[in-house]
Amino acid sequence: MSYDDPLTQTDFAAFRPNAEVVRYLELTRERLGLRRDQMNVLDWGSGRGEYVAWLRDAGYNAFGAEIRQEAADRGKELLEARGHDYARVITTIPATGETDLPADFFHFVFTHYVLEHVADIDAVTKEIARVTAPGGCGFHVYPGKLRPIEPHLFMPFVHWLPKNPTRKWAIAACLACGIEPRWGWLAAAGFGSKAQAYYDFVMNETFYRTFREVRHSFSKVGFVVTPVSAEHPALRRLAVLPSALRKFAVELPVMMFQTVEIIVRKPQVSRL
Ligand SMILES: C[S@@+](CC[C@H](N)C(=O)[O-])C[C@H]1O[C@@H](n2cnc3c(N)ncnc32)[C@H](O)[C@@H]1O
The missing domain is CATH 3.40.50.150 (Vaccinia Virus protein VP39)
Known part of the structure; x- marks a missing residue:
C-alpha cells in the first residue's frame, strides 16, 4: 500500500x-x-x-x-x-x-x-x-524540525542542511549506502533520477x-x-x-x- x-x-x-x-x-x-x-x-x-x-x-x-x-x-x-x-x-x-x-x-x-x-x-x-x-x-x-532521521526519506540529517544543492550530495551519499524510502513509482529509476526525485521532494514538499x-x-x-x-x-x-x-x-x-x-x-x- x-x-x-x-x-x-x-x-x-x-x-x-x-x-x-x-x-x-x-x-x-x-x-x-x-x-x-x-x-x-x-x-x-x-x-x-x-x-x-x-x-x-x-x-x-x-x-x-x-x-x-x-x-x-x-x-x-x-x-x-x-x-x-x-x-x-x-x-x-x-x-x-x-x-x-x-x-x-x-x-x-x-x-x-x-x-x-x-x-x-x-x-x-x-x-x-x-x-x-x-x-x-x-x-x-x-x-x-531537528528529528535526526528525515521521516519521509529515512535518511539521517539531510533536512538539517540548507535548502541548496548540498542536500542533493547528502541524499546521493545516503542512496549510495542503500538508505532510501523505495517509493514504488521510482522502482525502475536509475541512481541519478532517484537522487533528483528525493531532492525535489525535500526541496519542494517539506517545510520544517x-x-x-x-x-x-x-x-x-x-x-x-x-x-x-x-x-x-x-x-x-x-x-x-x-x-x-x-x-x-x-x-x-x-x-x-x-x-x-x-x-x-x-x-x-x-x-x-
Ligand atoms: C503526509 S500526508 C498526510 C495525509 C493525512 N493527514 C494522513 O495523516 O494520512 C500530507 C498531506 O497534506 C497535504 N497538504 C500539503 N500542503 C497542504 C496545505 N497547504 N493545505 C492542506 N493540505 C496540504 C498533502 O497534499 C498531503 O495529502
Whole structure:
C-alpha cells in the first residue's frame, strides 16, 4: 500500500487513527456538551480521506480539506462505498488557501502530519481560524524540525542542511549506502533520477518549522496555543517530574527532536 494508490477496503480495514487525535476530539466534545453527530470536525490535509471515513463511520459530522485534488480523489470510491457523499464531505483547497467552507462552523480542526508539508503556514492558520467555531479547538501533530532521521526519506540529517544543492550530495551519499524510502513509482529509476526525485521532494514538499514559528502563526490569528507533546501516553510516566524540569528535560527535546503535538483554542469571543 502507498499513499499514491487508491484507498482500498483492505487498506481501510487496517487503518487505525492516531489515538491522540481521537482523545483530544473527545475531550473537546465533552467540554462543549455535544453529541457525536453534532460535532463538526475538519481534517485539514485529509489526503485519501481515511480519517474522514473513519470519523463519519463513528458518527461524527466529519469533513476533509485537501490541497491536492489527485490525493483526495484516491479516496472517492471508498468514501462512496461506505455511504459518504464525497463531493459534500471533501473540499479541495485552492492555491489561495481560501476555501468555501462555512465560517465559525467546526468544533474541532486537526492536522495529522500535514504542517511539515505546508509552504505558506500563515495562509493555513488564517483559514483554520476562520472556519473554527468560537470555543472550538484544534490538534496538530507534525515532526520536530531537528528529528535526526528525515521521516519521509529515512535518511539521517539531510533536512538539517540548507535548502541548496548540498542536500542533493547528502541524499546521493545516503542512496549510495542503500538508505532510501523505495517509493514504488521510482522502482525502475536509475541512481541519478532517484537522487533528483528525493531532492525535489525535500526541496519542494517539506517545510520544517520550530514550535515557536508554528505557535506564532496560530497566535497571530487569535488562537491560544498549548504544547501537549509531553502529555503523550508514552511520556506520561514522567509526569512525576517537577514541571520546570519536565518542560526543559522532556518537552523541549521531544518537540525539537521527535514530534510536536499542540492544542489550539479559539476564544469564545474571537480576538480577530
Ligand atoms: C503526509 S500526508 C498526510 C495525509 C493525512 N493527514 C494522513 O495523516 O494520512 C500530507 C498531506 O497534506 C497535504 N497538504 C500539503 N500542503 C497542504 C496545505 N497547504 N493545505 C492542506 N493540505 C496540504 C498533502 O497534499 C498531503 O495529502
